[in-house]
Amino acid sequence: MKFENPAISLQNVTKTFGEHTVLNNLNFDIPKNKITTILGFSGAGKSTLLKHILGVIKPTSGKVIVLGQDLAELDEYQKREFRRNFGMLFQYAALFDSMTTIENVAFPLKEFSKLTLSEISEKSQHLLTAVGLKSESFNKLPSELSGGMRKRVGLARALALSPHIMLYDEPTTGLDPITTKMVNDLIVETAEVNKENGLTTVIISHDVRATLEISDYVAFLDRGRIVEYLPVDQFKKSEHPLVKEFLRL
Amino acid sequence: MLTKDGIIKSIKHGFIEWVESIGASINESVKGLGNIVLFTVNFFYWVFKRPFRLHLLVDQLFFIGNKSILIILLAGSFTGMVFATQTYFGFKLINVDSLVGAITAIGLAKELAPVLTGLIVAGRAGSAMAAQIGTMKVTEQVDALEVMGINSIQYLAVPRIVAGTIAVPMLSAIFLYIGNVGSYLVGTTSLMIDEAIFFSKLSEFMHVADIWQGIIKATVFGFVISVIGTYFGFQVEKGAEGVGRGTNLAVIWGMISVLILDYFLTVVLVRIL
Ligand SMILES: Nc1ncnc2c1ncn2[C@@H]1O[C@H](COP(=O)(O)OP(=O)(O)O)[C@@H](O)[C@H]1O
Ligand SMILES: [Mg+2]
Secondary structure, eight states, rough: OOSSSSSEEEEEHHHHHEEEEEEEEEHHHHTTTTTEEEEOOTSSSSSHHHHHHHSSSSEEEEEEETEEEEEGSSSSHHHHHGGGGGGETTTTTOOOSOOHHHHHHHHHHHHHHOOOOHHHHHHHHHHHHHOOOGGTTTOOOOOGGGGHHHHHHHHHHHHHHHHHEEEEESSSSSHHHHHHHHHHHHHHHHHTTGGGGOOOOEEESSSHHHTTTTTSSEEEETTTTOOOOOEEEHHHHHOOOHHHHHHOO | OOOOOHHHHHHHHHHHHHHHHHHHHHHHHHHHHHHHHHHHHHHHHHHHHSSOOOOHHHHHHHHHHHHHHHHHHHHHHHHHHHHHHHHHHHHHHHTTGHHHHHHHHHHHIIIIHHHHHHHHHHHIHHHHHHHHHHHHHTTTTTHHHHHOOHHHHIIIIIHHHHHHHHHHHHHHHHHHHHHHHHHHIIIISSSOHHHHHHHHHHHHHOHHHHHHHHHHHHHHHHHHHHHHHHHHHHHSSSSSTTTHHHHHHHHHHHHHHHHHHHHHHHHHHHHHH
């Protein structure tokens, strides 16, 4: 599928590790201000794809263009600056375990914003409240929080610098149905609330059921190729044998 | 069947396998050494780059100090006491027991304080560095830093390595001081050496160069231990044994490096100081 002015555009991207081709001549656009999910079996190359979007690894050949910027044109320093366009929620939240909840959220603000300490504190509290955390948890350590709460904090931290692109790595994999629903609601709500600033959502997952409910577009990655990429309603009716097999899981 | 040929064959085969395994482990070691050199170069690149996060450095200084200080005090005082006692019974045979304080002080300054401090810090702080960074690696906290655009070497390794390089000579100085206190107490009380002679011999035979030798050694040890500790932290890969393995390697290689470097530093330093 082609989009006018996509948020992310991969053009003829190939990535090989030694002999092993992980991404195989990918051509793939992700539209702005939508929720796009990339599905695929484990080992399909989803995480590798994500790292290309973030500019953490370089393609062996081809171009990665994010928000109109060809990542290959950025030097190491500019690439790091550029990464502030992204927010990422990790599978297990990846909170800094030596910091309290609120320190985790304040961290990117302290590192990168010009706000004063009291403004940072205020903003962090606001961000945590927005993802549904109660103030009694603000000074707890990550180890004292439940998995679901940690995800909320991770999301608040990811949103601290108002990213243009939110990346979710396996947001619902391994969660119980209630927490899954909670995380899904959070993703949708985050996308809605930040729509006017422009927030593109990219989810990589192999949890079909949870992600189909909330996606606008779904791509299916298999052995380094996008074998199906459709609006969610059409994706559900896909005739592609692998996709059909995957949807039955 | 245990035929003669069979036995010879299996010995041959075993020998070849043994040689191959040595070859492979040398290969691995060379690769590891190359990586650690690269890592060190990376450290020198990032240590001079802004932002300088002084609060992280201070945190690490306190961390290393807290982890090691009690053991340093204990090991230092007893090492001084033992050393004084042993030299006393040797020296008494040739009637130079008045030199016990001086010899103990020199031995502590040049060798025992830096080396034992190095071994203790490798076991306590070097291993903790590997464990902390390794845990951050497997729980994707290192990735989280990188995604925010923060260089993880600069954020995690630089403050630890700088702190280790500063802390070990300081701890070694404490070891030296407390060791001498131990030697003085044992010498003047249980060994009945005259206090005035103890001190006059000390100032006669001990030189500033001896202290410098220890400080330089301790500084090098502190640097190497922290490079090794942080390096093995970053080497940790996801998986059950990951963090524990990294911690072990940090301790083993930290200690071995201290002992090996001690020899080479001694060879160089006795000439130039
Ligand atoms: N740094 C790397 N070096 C070598 N092979 C890699 C590396 N990263 C990923 N791979 C390989 O690429 C393939 C896809 O991995 P990945 O992108 O993690 O898949 P997914 O996230 O879809 O499970 C796997 O076979 C993996 O072994
Ligand atoms: Mg993956």
